[in-house]
Amino acid sequence: MRLEIAVLGGDGIGPEVVAQSLKCLRSVEETFGHSFKFKKALIGAEAIDKKGTPLPEDTLKLCKNSDAILFGAIGMPKYDGNPDSKIWPEQGLLRLRKELDLFANIRPVKVFPALIKQSPLNKKLIKHTDLVIYRELSGGIYYGNKSMDSGTNIATDTCSYSEDEISRITHLAFKAAKNRRKKVTLVDKANVLETSRLWRRVVRSIAKSYPEIELETLFIDNAAVQMILNPSQFDVILTDNMFGDILSDQGSVLAGSIGLLPSASVGTEHAMFEPIHGSYPDAKDKNIANPVAAILSAGMLLQHFKLNEEADALVAAVLKSFSKKIVTPDIMGSSKYGTNYVGDFIADNIMELDDNFNMNDENIDLGKSTII
Numbered sequence: 001m002r003l004e005i006a007v008l009g010g011d012g013i014g015p016e017v018v019a020q021s022l023k024c025l026r027s028v029e030e031t032f033g034h035s036f037k038f039k040k041a042l043i044g045a046e047a048i049d050k051k052g053t054p055l056p057e058d059t060l061k062l063c064k065n066s067d068a069i070l071f072g073a074i075g076m077p078k079y080d081g082n083p084d085s086k087i088w089p090e091q092g093l094l095r096l097r098k099e100l101d102l103f104a105n106i107r108p109v110k111v112f113p114a115l116i117k118q119s120p121l122n123k124k125l126i127k128h129t130d131l132v133i134y135r136e137l138s139g140g141i142y143y144g145n146k147s148m149d150s151g152t153n154i155a156t157d158t159c160s161y162s163e164d165e166i167s168r169i170t171h172l173a174f175k176a177a178k179n180r181r182k183k184v185t186l187v188d189k190a191n192v193l194e195t196s197r198l199w200r201r202v203v204r205s206i207a208k209s210y211p212e213i214e215l216e217t218l219f220i221d222n223a224a225v226q227m228i229l230n231p232s233q234f235d236v237i238l239t240d241n242m243f244g245d246i247l248s249d250q251g252s253v254l255a256g257s258i259g260l261l262p263s264a265s266v267g268t269e270h271a272m273f274e275p276i277h278g279s280y281p282d283a284k285d286k287n288i289a290n291p292v293a294a295i296l297s298a299g300m301l302l303q304h305f306k307l308n309e310e311a312d313a314l315v316a317a318v319l320k321s322f323s324k325k326i327v328t329p330d331i332m333g334s335s336k337y338g339t340n341y342v343g344d345f346i347a348d349n350i351m352e353l354d355d356n357f358n359m360n361d362e363n364i365d366l367g368k369s370t371i372i
């Protein structure tokens, strides 16, 4: 398959972890005989510094004309620490998601048996975790009208959702549940928020056309507790932009590190693949960032194009790195392996799997491709 992929490394550790994804995709390309063309472009703080805007027009054009986008992370302390600035790196990512109409952010959360000891949480409670968050990505409070009245010092952020915005991601979540354990949990704050009440109405109505799927509703505050106390109760979590952002970072504690969790941001015409973590500026250029979230995001890209054997091969190589303890220090404090070494190991171990291959041989009790 020929694919043109826009590569937006961004800021902080973004370029380092995306470089490892590229190594892995090059390895897939060679092993399976594909042709992937990568084109790099600026976004975030680096784009502000070089072009005065966090999303230059040529970056947007490249993304619109590419088959897919690999994204690293954006954000730097000089902008986070300056509340008076009118321009921030994060605006670039938000605008890109909006311009490409990437309305669904799919964030799988799985506990890897080989790493379970690394989670600070009760091993028995977390060991069967296998959930996926369907986070609405192009609406809600991140996009509502904002204001700051410097006279009164009153700031406002508006959260609004239309029926259509809720409906399209709800269908995706229910379709995903059909191929999983057939349960959707809508997470909201319908005891307080009008937008959440609309979510409940729309989701309950759509649920009628998926009679085989169980629909459960939970308030976000309780959902945050349940995710730690009993995560295996969840299959597909459907939620809005901000709740999904927060809940998925929390979910990474189940897996052992936020450096492990990938995501796919999809719309009807475009798709972008991005780790769930941010730019972790303290780790920039220190060769300590975990590249696995970015590498598994590349795996989600392969799945998006139905390159399932290729995605399986990539996942198998990641699992091998876990079983051989080739991991970065966020997973094992004493580890001497860095970002590049882990990326090289995974890329070098991508190979065609024979029909008898079983993820269990890697001491990993997972079915094929169930991670991503």
Ligand SMILES: NC(=O)C1=CN([C@@H]2O[C@H](COP(=O)(O)OP(=O)(O)OC[C@H]3O[C@@H](n4cnc5c(N)ncnc54)[C@H](O)[C@@H]3O)[C@@H](O)[C@H]2O)C=CC1
Binding pocket: 013, 017, 072, 073, 074, 075, 076, 077, 080, 090, 093, 257, 258, 259, 274, 275, 276, 277, 278, 279, 280, 281, 288, 289, 290, 291, 293, 330
């Ligand atoms: N999608 C994106 O580009 C996102 C960007 N950000 C931006 O990133 C900057 C830093 O934000 P933070 O809140 O500190 O979030 P962060 O996710 O960058 O880092 C939080 C903590 O998570 C851990 N961590 C994150 N990625 C890791 C990796 N690959 N390997 C090992 N450990 C990792 C580190 O302990 C780090 O201190 C900010 O400017 C923020 O706006 C935050 C979240 C998402």
Ligand SMILES: CC(C)CC(=O)C(=O)O
Binding pocket: 090, 093, 094, 245, 276, 277
């Ligand atoms: C930086 C924000 C725009 C988004 C975020 O935290 C995320 O998508 O995980």
Ligand SMILES: [Mg+2]
Binding pocket: 245, 246, 249, 276
């Ligand atoms: Mg986030």
